[in-house]
Amino acid sequence: MSSSRDFRDLDGADPWKLLGVSRSADADEIKRSYRRLSRSHHTDVGGDPTQQVKLNRAYEILTDPTRRADYALLLHRKERPQDFVRPTQPEPDEPPADPFAWASGPGRTSTPPRRDPYKPPYEQPYQDPYTEPPYADPPYRDSYRDTYAAPTHQAPSRGGVNGQAVAALLTVAFCAPLSIYLAFTALRTIQTTGQRGKAIAWLALLANAFFIVFAIIGGIRTATT
Structure with a gap:
């Protein structure tokens, strides 16, 4: 599902605030808060079904690292739109045309196109600072042996004739x-x-x-x- 649809379904609301957790909350804390709020907003206890739908969508977003990062970028654009507006620069004054250029012989008849030195700050891919890094296996995994694991069965060696x-x-x-x-x-x-x-x-x-x-x-x- 696209981040724009998530943003539209939540009406631009903050999923962290909907679930009552901080942006640094881990997966267990998010799950506990979601279950607690779902019990209070369930239709069996007279809760609001619309609010329950938003809670479900917020939980889906925060438990998916990709959707979570995309939604955080949309929230940042909503809260600080000035960071994503390209500032306008005045056009540089062009030198006056030389009225005697026709007499100076063949040469450059046009000025090279100007290059825009401005580079927007959001050209680099956005990274959510609250996204947990991917799990990496510890370096000692290959050398670890479980002391409680059953020993590997080895077939008895075949001898001579009995x-x-x-x-x-x-x-x-x-x-x-x-x-x-x-x-x-x-x-x-x-x-x-x-x-x-x-x-x-x-x-x-x-x-x-x-x-x-x-x-x-x-x-x-x-x-x-």
């Missing part, structure tokens, strides 16, 4: 219970440490299962003969 898995495969033929125990222990260890050897442990379990089934079938055949 020895229990190898032992489980080697003990299949002569001690099945020990082989099964070593295979299950190896699977739990591999899941925690990330070592290799999961396939070897499963191979040991499958071999034990095969030998157990083979022994059961052999026992059944012996019993039936």
Whole structure:
């Protein structure tokens, strides 16, 4: 929204005075004053809706740095119009024409255009002295570490082949219970440490299962003969 429309909607009123704050008030102070005045001017308590509209517009202006600076410039022009009126300067006297210029040969037939040395004070962009500077990150931000932050998870380093898995495969033929125990222990260890050897442990379990089934079938055949 343009600053001229803001100025027209507020009838040229001072938004700081409408909200009852000083020009150096911060955002929290502006918000508190706006809420307090809105409660007293609300239509539910018999307030003036026109005044409430002006309060809303004043709050929008003061919370927007660009609109705030533009409106401050318009107020300054309204309060001190003489600062923006270009003073008139008397025209310098021109030298009288030389009646014998035609006889002096070719030369300059006209005077160069005059340059106006006056420069208005408002050529530079207006800056509101009450506008807060933009927030800049502190220089120590990169080096700061939160002591309460959770540590970064690091995956465990993968080692060699798990020895229990190898032992489980080697003990299949002569001690099945020990082989099964070593295979299950190896699977739990591999899941925690990330070592290799999961396939070897499963191979040991499958071999034990095969030998157990083979022994059961052999026992059944012996019993039936």
